[in-house]
Amino acid sequence: MSLRIVSLGKGIPAHRVSNDDLAAFIDTSDEWIRTRTGIESRYVCRDESLTDLATAAATEAIERAGLAPSDIDLVIGSTFEGDYLTPSLSCCVAERLGTQCPAFDLNAACTGFIFALEVAAGFVERQKAKRVLIVCAEMMSKHIDWHDRSTCVLFGDGSAAVIVEPGEALKYISISTSPNSEMLSLPVGTGNSPFVHHGKTKGFLAMEGQKVFKFAVNVGAVELSKAMSALGMTPEEIDYFVLHQANKRIIDSIRAKVGQPEEKFPMNIQRYGNISSVAIPLLLLEMWESDKLKSGDVLFLSAFGAGMTAGSCVIVWG
Ligand code: ACO
Secondary structure (H helix, E strand, O other), X not given: OOEEEEEEEEEOOOEEEEHHHHHOOOOOOHHHHHHXXXXXXXXXXXXXXXXXXXXXXXXXXXHHOOOOXXXXXXXXXXXXXXXXXXXXXXXXXXXXXXXOOOEEEEOOHHHHHHHHHXXXXXXXXXXXXXXXXXXXXXXXXXXXXXXXXHHHOOEOEEEEEEEEEEOOXXXXXXXXXXXXXXXXXXXXXXXXXOOOOOOOOOOOOEEOHHHHHHHHHHHHHHHHHHHHHHHOOOHHHOOEEEEOOOOHHXXXXXXXXXXXXXXXXXXXXXXXXXXXXXXXXXXXXXHHHOOOOOOOOEEEEXXXXXXXXXXXXXXEOO
């Protein structure tokens, strides 16, 4: 297939918020959050903009690859919403980096990285781009209702960037949508138009937690079996299952269905919470930095998100 990952970078806010910090102003506890989600802390923007975080992630990825911004042929941003609805986050990052290549955002919620990888593969295969910079970035703290304990404890802010080039590492990729605007939604409102009859104000992220949970566990197992039958592989041949970091219990439930050992399911949700499409590239970066990833390791990446979107890929490291 068409591409390989050559570098990664991250941009994380300075301010860490523990479960106890949350319990100081909402009716929750460290014990509830840990046992129901696996989350111990998350990082939240105070002084940083989303463009700051995304530019930091992109710059680190470019420098680690030994490249210059002018070597990038395409910037794809993955976000619910950048610092502006327009220009896009990727345009803001491109301006800071000084690139002159096309830049646009896509929004597939938490599945955004897999969707971006699929789009990047298309550009690379058609030889419209050689090096693609994918920047996932999310300021979940501006989308959640900090008075709603059932959602605000789950999320965090951050960014992760990935550079891909032509290569043979991507063995399989699949994206899908099961349309549903009720299970997980974030209304943007209708502004102050005097003509609108169904006026809505900007809302907060709302979700039907248990339905999302069931969707996530089911789709994770289905995505894996689709990938395995397409490649003629078994789960035993996968070295790491790099899954969206939304809830440790979701990952544990998928692991129980797959019947593979715990050490094949890396996690960093305990430190970051759910950062939407940032989760998978950030986890990959940390595995890379800690020398966990060896050349030739076979990785199964899989995510789900609002939409409801889902996606997975099998990629060989190195
Ligand atoms: N602290 C203390 N108690 C709480 C909290 C909290 N933070 N949140 C909810 N509770 C209470 C509820 O009020 C309820 O109390 P009650 O029994 O008196 O009514 C009780 O805990 C149980 O609530 P449930 O909603 O049944 O808890 P559940 O075990 O389902 O866990 C959770 C909730 C963590 C949200 C779970 O359903 C989940 O993880 N769902 C998936 C969420 C997810 O993955 N979202 C991804 C978003 S992806 C994207 O695109 C943004």
